[in-house]
Amino acid sequence: MPFRLNIMLCTGTGCVSNGAFPLLEAFEKEIKKHELHGEVAVIPTGCNGFCAVGPLVVVQPDEIFYQRLRIEDVPFLVQEHFLKGRPVKKFMYTPPETKEPIPVMSDIPFFGKQMLIALRNRGLIDPENIDEYIARDGYKGFTKAITTMTPKQVIDEVKASGLRGRGGGGFPTGLKWEVAFNTQSDEKFIIINCDEGDPGAFMDRSIVESDPHSVIEGVLIGAYALGVKQVYIYVRMEYPLALKRFYRALEHATEYGLLGKNILGKGMDLEIEVHRGAGAFICGEETALIRSIQGFVGEAQAKYIYPAEKGLNGKPTIINNVETWANIPQIILRGAKWFASIGTRGKNGDGGSTGTKVFSLVGKVHNTGLVEVPMGITLREIIYDIGGGIKNNKKFKSVQTGGPSGGFLPESLLDLPVDFDELLKVGSMMGSGGMVVTDEDNCMVDMARYFLDFVQSESCGKCIPCREGTKRMLDILERITFGQGTEEDLVKLEELSKLIVESSLCALGGTAPNPVLTTMKYFREEYEAHVKNKKCPAHTCKPLITYTIDGKICVEKGHGCGVCRKNCPQSAIAGELKKEHRIDPAKCDKCGICYDVCKFDAIYVD
Amino acid sequence: MAKLTIEELDKLREKAVDKLRLRESGENRGRVIVHLGTCGIAAGGRQVLTALLDEVEKQGIKDITVTTAGCAGLCSREPMATIELFGQTPVKYADLTAEKIKKILAEHVVKGKLIKEYALAVGSERVG
Ligand SMILES: Cc1cc2nc3c(=O)[nH]c(=O)nc-3n(C[C@H](O)[C@H](O)[C@H](O)COP(=O)(O)O)c2cc1C
Ligand code: SF4
Ligand code: SF4
Ligand code: FES
Ligand code: FES
Numbered sequence: 006m007p008f009r010l011n012i013m014l015c016t017g018t019g020c021v022s023n024g025a026f027p028l029l030e031a032f033e034k035e036i037k038k039h040e041l042h043g044e045v046a047v048i049p050t051g052c053n054g055f056c057a058v059g060p061l062v063v064v065q066p067d068e069i070f071y072q073r074l075r076i077e078d079v080p081f082l083v084q085e086h087f088l089k090g091r092p093v094k095k096f097m098y099t100p101p102e103t104k105e106p107i108p109v110m111s112d113i114p115f116f117g118k119q120m121l122i123a124l125r126n127r128g129l130i131d132p133e134n135i136d137e138y139i140a141r142d143g144y145k146g147f148t149k150a151i152t153t154m155t156p157k158q159v160i161d162e163v164k165a166s167g168l169r170g171r172g173g174g175g176f177p178t179g180l181k182w183e184v185a186f187n188t189q190s191d192e193k194f195i196i197i198n199c200d201e202g203d204p205g206a207f208m209d210r211s212i213v214e215s216d217p218h219s220v221i222e223g224v225l226i227g228a229y230a231l232g233v234k235q236v237y238i239y240v241r242m243e244y245p246l247a248l249k250r251f252y253r254a255l256e257h258a259t260e261y262g263l264l265g266k267n268i269l270g271k272g273m274d275l276e277i278e279v280h281r282g283a284g285a286f287i288c289g290e291e292t293a294l295i296r297s298i299q300g301f302v303g304e305a306q307a308k309y310i311y312p313a314e315k316g317l318n319g320k321p322t323i324i325n326n327v328e329t330w331a332n333i334p335q336i337i338l339r340g341a342k343w344f345a346s347i348g349t350r351g352k353n354g355d356g357g358s359t360g361t362k363v364f365s366l367v368g369k370v371h372n373t374g375l376v377e378v379p380m381g382i383t384l385r386e387i388i389y390d391i392g393g394g395i396k397n398n399k400k401f402k403s404v405q406t407g408g409p410s411g412g413f414l415p416e417s418l419l420d421l422p423v424d425f426d427e428l429l430k431v432g433s434m435m436g437s438g439g440m441v442v443t444d445e446d447n448c449m450v451d452m453a454r455y456f457l458d459f460v461q462s463e464s465c466g467k468c469i470p471c472r473e474g475t476k477r478m479l480d481i482l483e484r485i486t487f488g489q490g491t492e493e494d495l496v497k498l499e500e501l502s503k504l505i506v507e508s509s510l511c512a513l514g515g516t517a518p519n520p521v522l523t524t525m526k527y528f529r530e531e532y533e534a535h536v537k538n539k540k541c542p543a544h545t546c547k548p549l550i551t552y553t554i555d556g557k558i559c560v561e562k563g564h565g566c567g568v569c570r571k572n573c574p575q576s577a578i579a580g581e582l583k584k585e586h587r588i589d590p591a592k593c594d595k596c597g598i599c600y601d602v603c604k605f606d607a608i609y610v611d
Numbered sequence: 612m613a614k615l616t617i618e619e620l621d622k623l624r625e626k627a628v629d630k631l632r633l634r635e636s637g638e639n640r641g642r643v644i645v646h647l648g649t650c651g652i653a654a655g656g657r658q659v660l661t662a663l664l665d666e667v668e669k670q671g672i673k674d675i676t677v678t679t680a681g682c683a684g685l686c687s688r689e690p691m692a693t694i695e696l697f698g699q700t701p702v703k704y705a706d707l708t709a710e711k712i713k714k715i716l717a718e719h720v721v722k723g724k725l726i727k728e729y730a731l732a733v734g735s736e737r738v739g
């Protein structure tokens with residue numbers, strides 16, 4: 006008997022931490038109880054993208070989307086929908102501003118403007134089942150390449166697609182491959198970069214977790230084009246689920262003869278070896294990564310010669326990001342023309358940013374999660390149409406693109422298209438796809454401090470400007486947030502930034518000042534408020550704010566109720582019932598509790 | 612599993628595609644809805660559904676969705692099913708058995724011929 010329903014249950018890392026596996030068990034148990042196990046199958050999938058509302062399932066064939074499921078919900082859902090065919094409204098998604106739930110996944114605005122290439126199989130297959138990957142045109146791009154194309158034609162196709170590296174730099178992939186192709190050597194290597202050190206980012210992890218074979222197929226095509234026999238994947242240790250699924254995929258691909266010796270009977274050999282990284286941000290940088298694989302300390306190297314000419318063990322080495330690899334099978338299968346028709350193109354029909362990009366959208370938007378969008382889409386569309394706008398009716402303040410050393414962009418730039426070159430022009434970058442949205446409650450000086458703190462502590466220490474310069478910048482920013490900054494500090498920040506950008510060896514140092522430079526450019530008034538008036542307009546830098554009770558409101562409206570006094574952990578509030586209350590600034594440590602508990606809005610922050 | 616050749620990989624893909632058909636939003640001619648309210652189940656609706664699913668597989672029918680729905684509102688005539696072929700008026704069949712649903716599948720769904728004796732209503736109009 007064939008299945009009439011497939012319950013696609015997300016088992017990405019986000020949903021797993023929200024209890025996806027116990028939920029899976031509960032579903033299976035309940036389905037068995039109703040003797041539906043011959044008709045209804047539960048399929049574990051990778052991240053569906055809408056992590057904000059997980060754990061979630063999508064019921065196929067009708068694409069009914071259920072969210073925030075708890076184990077207690079399972080019996081009712083199984084009986085009502087899976088048995089009796091009545092979709093259950095109360096588990097569906099309801100957009101924040103409306104009352105009517107949206108049953109069908111593709112009608113939900115979060116999914117509406119997305120376009121899936123790298124994530125084309127997300128939520129549709131069990132990542133641990135190679136047959137399901139094969140069913141969705143899996144390994145078809147590879148067989149097309151080895152049966153109908155020469156290595157040179159493969160490289161030309163990738164070049165013509167306009168694909169640029171998704172790991173941060175945006176270097177044209179086909180060009181990189183061509184360099185390695187033209188370099189004579191007895192041995193060449195491929196490295197898959199799955200280090201993904203950006204805090205909060207999970208694009209690459211999700212691709213490996215939801216569709217590991219797409220990466221393996223991409224690499225098979227690259228290996229065929231470049232005559233490579235040995236591939237390394239560099240995965241960070243903190244990604245146990247990605248590792249497990251990748252190992253499983255390697256096992257299955259080897260069993261099917263898609264890896265190993267004499268692949269598909271065509272005489273090609275390929276091995277993929279997993280290398281686990283210890284989680285240093287700098288080890289995502291290609292030269293440091295190669296050093297790390299070779300067993301040395303992960304330090305960036307000067308790139309007078311590209312790894313594509315002389316990389317691992319001194320041999321030509323192609324290193325590409327996970328998402329870059331996942332795009333390759335589709336480019337070969339559907340053609341460069343198709344890929345290049347998506348996204349933006351430069352004036353002469355070349356350059357630009359083609360295809361799609363995966364972003365992890367986090368911060369103050371309603372719909373946080375993983376999104377894949379066509380290049381050229383505006384930031385506004387991502388934040389408002391897909392992200393559903395800013396939470397809690399707050400005002401948008403900035404969006405940071407490009408990870409920890411990306412720039413913060415203001416409201417006036419929201420109509421900027423997502424494009425490698427456009428983002429660079431305004432002081433930010435594409436990076437590997439982190440996207441952090443802030444609202445009026447975020448202090449931009451403090452945000453800059455936070456990200457500088459991250460890159461500062463991740464500097465490999467080789468270059469003095471990067472190691473010491475970022476430290477000095479951090480000192481200054483800390484001073485400013487403590488209310489001890491001067492106007493001269495702002496000048497110094499700019500000078501140091503310039504120096505670090507110019508004299509750092511690798512892009513870690515080269516981009517580290519971006520958050521400071523962009524916030525100083527687009528949110529200058531906040532810096533000035535901190536140094537001139539010793540005020541934090543967003544009320545987040547504690548040394549610069551004071552809590553005060555408006556005596557009149559306290560007595561007239563609140564009748565000196567004393568709730569604040571009873572709740573203050575510092576006993577900093579004095580007063581009697583029906584009388585005015587006061588905060589002793591010497592005792593107050595600015596926790597904000599009184600402000601939250603006063604029902605009469607008698608307390609204000611300044 | 613032995614190592615595959617390209618031809619074997621293609622064959623394997625063809626088979627695997629069938630298994631995933633439910634999840635694709637491909638072209639579809641319509642759906643057969645078996646009513647599984649409490650009364651439908653009590654009257655033997657589950658057996659009708661099982662027989663239907665088996666027959667769909669046996670005949671290799673790929674462009675029809677089999678699904679369930681709640682009570683059709685006429686408990687005395689359960690088990691019931693509705694045939695919804697796109698572009699045509701839905702037809703309700705009543706007093707079903709495993710044998711009857713197989714015949715409905717072969718005649719109505721595959722060949723497009725209504726079986727009057729089993730039909731309860733075409734659209735909202737009663738047949739007999
Ligand atoms: C500090 C630093 C960290 C990086 N981290 C990563 C990373 O985690 N993943 C990645 O793919 N590329 C990372 N890169 C970029 C790599 O150096 C390299 O450009 C990239 O892997 C090339 O692949 P692509 O052309 O497919 O993007 C990093 C670069 C720098 C400077
Ligand atoms: S809670 Fe508000 S109204 Fe009550 S005493 Fe404190 S400030 Fe006054
Ligand atoms: S901010 Fe915190 S410490 Fe200060 S007065 Fe209010 S409750 Fe007390
Ligand atoms: S992990 Fe489940 S939606 Fe992302
Ligand atoms: S760590 Fe790379 S420039 Fe200093």
